Amino acid sequence: MTGAAPETTSGLRRGVYALLIALAAGSATGRILAVNSVNLTVHERERIKAATERRKADLIKQGFEGEALENRVARIRAEYEERLQLQRPFLSGNDRSRWCTIRALVDDGTYQIEQIVANAEERSIWNTIDMIKHRGWDGQPHLYSTKPPLFPTLVAGEYWLIKRLTGLTLADHTFTVVRIILITVNVGSLIVFLLVLARIVERYGTTDWGRLVVMATAAAGTFLCTFAVALNNHLVAAVAVIVALDATLRILYEGERRWRFFALAVAAGTFAAATELPALLFLALFGLALLWKCPRETLLAGAPAFAVVMVAALGTNYLAHGGALHEDSKWLDPIKPPYAFRDRGADEEGKPRDWTNGNWYNYTYEIHDPRRPDRPPRVVQSYWSRDEESLARRSRIDLGEPSRATYALHMLIGHHGIFSLTPIWLFSMAGMVALCLGRGESPTRLIGAIIAVVTVVVFTFYLMQTQENRNYGGMTSGLRWTFWLAPLWLLALLPAADWSSGSRLRRVVIGVCLAFSVMSASYPTWNPWTHPWLGQLLAHLGWIEL
Template sequence: MTDIAPRKCARWLRIAAQVVFLAVLLWAVRRYLSTALADLEDYDWELHPEWLVLAGVLYLVGLLPCAWFWRRLLFRFDQEPRSSDVLRAYYIGHLGKYVPGKAMVVVLRTVMLREKQVDTTVAAVTVMYETLTMMAVGAAVAGLLVALWWSEQMWTILIAVGLMCVAIVPTLPPVFRWLARLVGMGRSDPRVAERLARFGYGELIVGWFTIAGGWFVLGLSLWAVLQGIGVKDFPLLQNWPLCTAAVSLAVVAGFLSLIPGGAGVRESILLPLLAPELGATVALGAALLLRVVPKPIEQSMLLSAVIPVYNEVDSLPALYDQVVLIAEDKRFDLEIVFVDDGSRDGSWDVIERLAAADPRVHGIRFRRNFGKAAALNAGFAEAQGEVVVTLDADLQDDPAEIPRFVDQIEQGLDVVSGWKKVRHDPWHKVLPSRVFNYMVSKLTGVHLHDHNCGLKCYRSEVLGEVRLYGELHRFIPVLAHARGFSVGELVIQHRPRQHGHSKYGVARFIKGFLDLLTVKFLTGFGQRPLHFLGSIGLIFFLIGSLGLFWLAIDWTANWFSPSADHIPLHQRPAVLYSAAAMLLGGQLLSIGIVAELITAYTGRDRDTYSITERTAPAIISHPSVYWLLIALSIGSVTGRILAVDSVDTLALEKHLRREDPNRELQRPFLSANDRSRWCTVRALVEHGTYQIDEVIQERGWDTIDMVKHDGHLYSSKPPLLATLIAAEYWVLHQITGSTLGESPHALGRFMLATINIPALLVCFLLLVSIVERYGNSDWGRIFVIAAATWATLMTTFAATLNNHLIAAAAATAALWATLRIWQDGSRRLDEFVLAGAAAAFCAANELPALSLAAACTLAIFWKAPRQAIIGFVPAAAVVAGAFFATNYAAHGSMIPPYAHREEGENWYDYEYERNGRTIHSYWQNRSGIDLGEASPVIYAVNVLVGHHGVFSLTPVWLLSFLGLGLMLTAEDRSLRWIALAILGLSVVCFAFYLSRPLIDRNYGGTTSGFRWMMWFAPLWLFGMLPAADAAAERRWARAICLVLLMFSVLSVAYPTWNPWTHPWLWDASEWMGWM
C-alpha cells in the first residue's frame, strides 16, 4: 500500500547530513585546538601525557554536577529522561563549545534530548538556565580572582564587580522568567507559563552550590593542563571579560533561535558555523531575524485533534498540555476541537478557558448527551486540518503516539487505527471487547484488533465521505474501507484512567452488535439494495409458492378422490401462513431496509445533535497587541527623554543668548519640582551631604522646592527616593568620572531611562497579568492595556524625575501581589514580601497611599495571618525603616521636611544668597495657580471636572467607576470586596485633597493634571475591566469608550516632553477668555 523508496531516500539524506555535520564539528575542534596551541608559541613548553589524561578525567568529573543540575531542572518541567540519556546529551553537547560561537552547546543537547521525546522548548530553556548559572558561578570566581590580583586598581575592581552582576542577574528566577517570556515563551501556551513559575530560588541556591563544586574540579583540571604542557606564568586571565561576553552572546543567540515560533534546530546549527565568518553580533542578529519568522520555511501540516468530552473536567487541562507539547515538538500547525456532549461537571468552563487562552482551541457544546458518534460528526464538520486525529478525553490514549499516526498517513494510508495491545481495563470489559472485535473482523473483512480504540487518524477526504449516526463511530475504518480507502493499524500504549470512571456499560455492546448488522448491510448492499431486497423477496415468494403449490396438489387429489376427513382450503391455516410469509414478511423487511437506506443517505447527519454554544473564535492575539502597545508607549517615552536636549536648546537657549551671548543652559530639566531631587542626588554624590547650598549656586540648578533649617538648604522632598537614585549616580560617576554639572544631558537622560522605563515596564507587565486573569473579552482586555499605555499621565511624567510614577509602579505591584493572595489563594512567601514592600514604598512616595497600605494589610492578614507576619510585615517594616532613617539622616527628624510648616518652625520661611543676590522663599509670595484657591467649591470642580480635572482631562476614568459599580454586582463575593475597597480608597483620597486648608489648595504647579492621584492608575484600570468587557458586546458602547480614550490620549500627549505645563483645557479656557 505504501512506497518505501521515499523513506529510504530520506534515511540516506539524514545519514549524509550527519556525516557532513560531524566533519564540520571535527574541523571546528581542530581549528580551536590549533588556535590554542598557537598561543603557546612564545613560551617554552613540553607535553606530559599523564597529566593531560588526568586533566581529561577531572574535566569529565567536573561536568557531572552540572549535568546533575540540568537533570534536576528537566524533572521540574515534568520531563523524566533517563540519567544516562541526560549525561550522554550533556557530554556530547559540551563538544559544541569547540564550535566558534559556542551556541552549538544548546543545539546539540536539545537535538539529542528531542530524540528521547523530551519537549524541545523545555530542553532549550533548561539548557539556557544551566548555562547561565554555570557562567554566573564562573564569572563570580573569575571576578574574585581579578579583584584579588589587581586589588590596587579601583576601576578594575568596579569592572569585575559589574561583570559579576551582569552574569548573576539573569539567573535570578524573576529575571529569567521575564527573559523567557520576553522571547516568546508562555504567550499562547499556559502550561509553559505555569512551568516557568517553578523556577524558584531553591533551584538557584542548589545550582550555585552544585556548579561551584563542579568549577572546583574544573579548576583542578585546568591546573593539570598547565602541568601537562609544562608552562609557567601563562596569562590565563588575560582576556577573560571579553571571552565571557562572547560566550554569553553566542549562547543567547542559540537560545533565541531554538524558542518555538522561530527557527528550528536545523536552522540554528547554521548560526554557530557561520559565526567565525559573520562575527558574533551578526550571528546574533541572524538569530533574532529567524526568531521573528512566524513559521518555518518548510510548509507544516495542519493537524486537527477532535476530542469528544463527557464529564472529564479533571482530565482536560492535562490532555491539552500533552497535545500542544507534541504538536510544538513536531512543528505541526494545530487546532483542537473539543465537543462537549452534554457534560454536567464543569467541562465546558474548562474548554472556554482554554479557548480564551489559546486561539487554536475551538469548543462545541451540545444541549444534551447525543452520543459519541454525534460528537465526532460535529467535530469533523468543525475541523479544518489536512489530517484529523481523534482521542478520548480520559487520558487513556497517549498523545505522544500522534506523530507515529501522522507518519503512517504521510506514507500513504488513509485511515490508521490504534490497537491497545496491552489494556489497563478490568477483564469484564476486555473479554467482551475481544469477542466483539473478532465478530467485526469476520463479518466485515476489515481485520483490526481494536475497532473500539478512540485514537484514530484520518485524511480529511475520508471524513468528507463517511457519515455517522447512532454508534457507528467505531466502524469508521470499515465504512472507509468499503469506499476504497486504505486502512492500517498501529500498536499504541494504553494508560490507566487517572480521573473519573468509564462511561460505557453492557448496553454499549448490545448497541454495537445491532450497529454491526447495519454496517454489514451498508457495506454489502449500500449501493445495490435491489440485490438484497430481491433475495428476500425470492425466498419468501418461494416459500409461499411451495406452500400454495402443496395445497393445490392436496386439493386436486381430494377432488379426484374425495375424503370425508379432508379439510376445506378456507379452513386450513397454511393458506394464511403462506400468504403472510410471502407478502407481509417481505413487505415489512423491504420497508425497513428502504427506510434505513433513505435515513443513511439523506438526513441522519442533520438531526442527530443540537448545538447550544460555541467558543468565540480568538480572532485577536491579544498578547501580541499588548506588546505592541507597550512598545509604542516605551518608544514615545524614550523619544521624549531624548528630545530633552533639543527642546531645551530650541525653546530657551536662543532667548537667553540674546541677552548674554556667553550664557547657555546648564540643566536638562525645566521644572523646579524636578530639579529639587536632582540637587539632592548631586549633593549626596559630589559633596557627601543632603545639603544643596553649593549645588544651587551653579547656573541652571536653582529650585523653589526647598526648605531651610539649621542654616542650610535642603530639598523639600522626602530623601528616600533621592538616596536610592544617588546610588546609580555614584556608580556612573565612578565609571565615567563625569558629573551632572559637567554633562547634565548625557548623564541625566541615561539615568531617566534606567529609572522610569523599568518603572513603566513594571506597571505594564503586571497590568497585563491582571487583565489576562480577570478580563472576559479580548476587546476589553486590549482597551484597558491601551488606556494604561496611552491614556494615563504615567507616560507624561516618565520624562521627569518624580515620585508619582514610582508610586504608581509600587501600587501596581502591591495590587498584583494582593490579588494573588486574596483572590487566587497564593501562599508564596515572595508574594507576601512583594505586597508589603510595594505598599510601604508607595506610601513612602505618596502620603495618602497609606490608605492603600492599610487596605493591603487588612486583606492579607484576613486571608493568611501567619504568612503576613512572616513576609508582609518585615518587608513593609524595612521600607518604613528606610523612609524614617533617611529623613532622620537628612534633617534630624523622622517626619518628612514638607511637614515642618508650623508657626515658629516653618522651614519654608527662608532667604538665601545666590550670585550676590538675596532670594526670598517662593512659598512666602506664591503666584498663579500655585496660589491657594479661595473657594473650596471651585477648587473641587476644577480638580474633578475643570481645567485640571481628573475626569475632564482623562475621561477614561469614568469607565473605572462604572466598572467598579458592575463589579459590586458580581457573583464572586471576593471581587465585590475588592471593588468596595477601591471605591472606598478613591473617596477617602479625594476627600483628603479636596478638604485641604487654603495654603495647600493648589493645582500642583503648572502641571498637566491632578498628579497627586496618579498612583490610583492601576487600581482604576483594574476597575475599568468590567465596563470594558460590557462595552465589547455593544457597538455604541465601544464607540463611547473610544471617544473617552481619544480625549484622554490628547491630554496625555499635549505636554510633549515636559509635564509641568498648562493642560490643554487651561490653555483653551484662556484662549476663549474664560480664565
C-alpha cells in the same frame, strides 16, 4: 504565502485596529495642540553671541586689540555660555529639587544643596523653588530639598555607580547622566508597570477586547506616561501599587501562600506610602485584607518587609533633617517630612514663624558668585514665604483655590478634571460599582470596596486642604495627586471594558473616551509641568485665570 487568518479572529483584529487608531489620533491631536516653534538651541546661541559682541565692542573702545582682545573675548564667551545657558534636562523646580539631592549626596556626601543652588555659576541650570532651610548636623543653617529623601537616595545609588564606572558627573555631563538615569528609572518603571498589569488583565479579564482596552489605556492614556520624561514620585509609586496589587490578588483569590508574595505585597505597599503619603490608606486596607485572610503569613513575612522599608524611609528622613531638632522638639519631629514644618502659625509676638522657629519654608538665602568675590552676595527670599511681596511673585495657581466647591468642580470635570481630561476613568467608576456589587468573574466586592474607599478618601483629603494647598498640584498637566491611583482604576476599568465588548456603540464610546485621554496625556509634548490643554483653553477664552 500563508493562508488567510481564520475568520473567527477578524472581530478581534478590527478591535485592535480601532484601539490603535484611537491611540494614534489622540496622541497626534495632543501634540498638534501643543505645537509652539521655539528653538532654544538657536535662541541660546544668539543670546550668547549678542552678549559677547557687546562686551567685545566695549573692549575695543578700551583699546584692546589683536591676541589680547581675542583672549579676553574667549574668556567672556565661556563665561556667558555658563551664565546664559537655557537648555537643561530638568523640566521644573520639582524635579530639579530631587536632582540637587542626588548630586549633593554623591558629589558632596551631604543632603544639603546650597553649594549647588546658591552658586551663581550653577544657578542657571540647577535653581529650584522647592527648598527649605534649617540647621544641619553641624549646627549651621543649610538649604535642603522639600522632597522625601528615600527616593532620591535610592537614585543616588545609580548615580554613584555611573560616576565610579564611567567618570561622568552631573556637574560636567548633566544631559548624559540625567538621560541615563531617566531611561533606567522611568522607562524601566513603566515597563515593569505594564508587564505586571498585563499579567493581571490576563488572569481577570473575560474578553480580549476588555483586556486590550485596559492595556491601551495604561500604555498611552494616563499621565504616568506623560511624566516618564521627568524624575518624579508618581510613576514609582504607581509601580509599587501595581506590584502590591498583583501579589495581593494572588493571595486573596488564587490561593497563593508562599511567603515571598506576602513580603512583596507589604514591601511594595509600604514603598508606595513612603513616596505618596495618602497611599498609607491603600497599605492599611490591603494589609488588613491580608491579615484577615492569612494572619500567620502576613505577620511572619509581611511585618519584616514593612519594617525594612519603613526604617529606610524614616532613616533617610532623619539623616537629611534630624540636625534641625533641638531640646524643644516633639518626639515625632525626627520622622516628620519637611512639609510638616510649613506655616506653623505665629510666634509669641504674633509674627509669622520663619526657619529659626518652626517654618522651614520662610527664609532668605544668599547667592555668591565665585568669579566676583569682591561683589556682595545677592539675597533671595524663599518663593514660599507669605509676606505680601513674596505672595505677589507667586503664580496664580500657587496661591490656591479659595472655594472648595470650585476646587471640587475643577478636580472632577474642570481644567484639571479627572474625568474632563481623562474620560476613560468614567468607565473605571462604573467598573468600581460592578466590582462592589459582585458582578462578573473579576475580583469582586472586597477589592471593589477598597478601591472605592481609597478613591473617595484621597479625593476628600485633598479637597479639605487649606487654600494654599488647594493648588491642583501646581503647574502640572493633570491632577497629579491622583496619578498613583491609576493601577487601582485600571483594575476597576477591566469589568467595564469587558462589558463594552458586547455592543458596537459601547466600543465606540469607550474608544472615543480613550482617544480624548490619550490626547490629554500627549498634549504636554516636551514638559509635563505645564497647564492642561483644557485649562489653557478656558484661560484663553477668559473664563478662568491660571
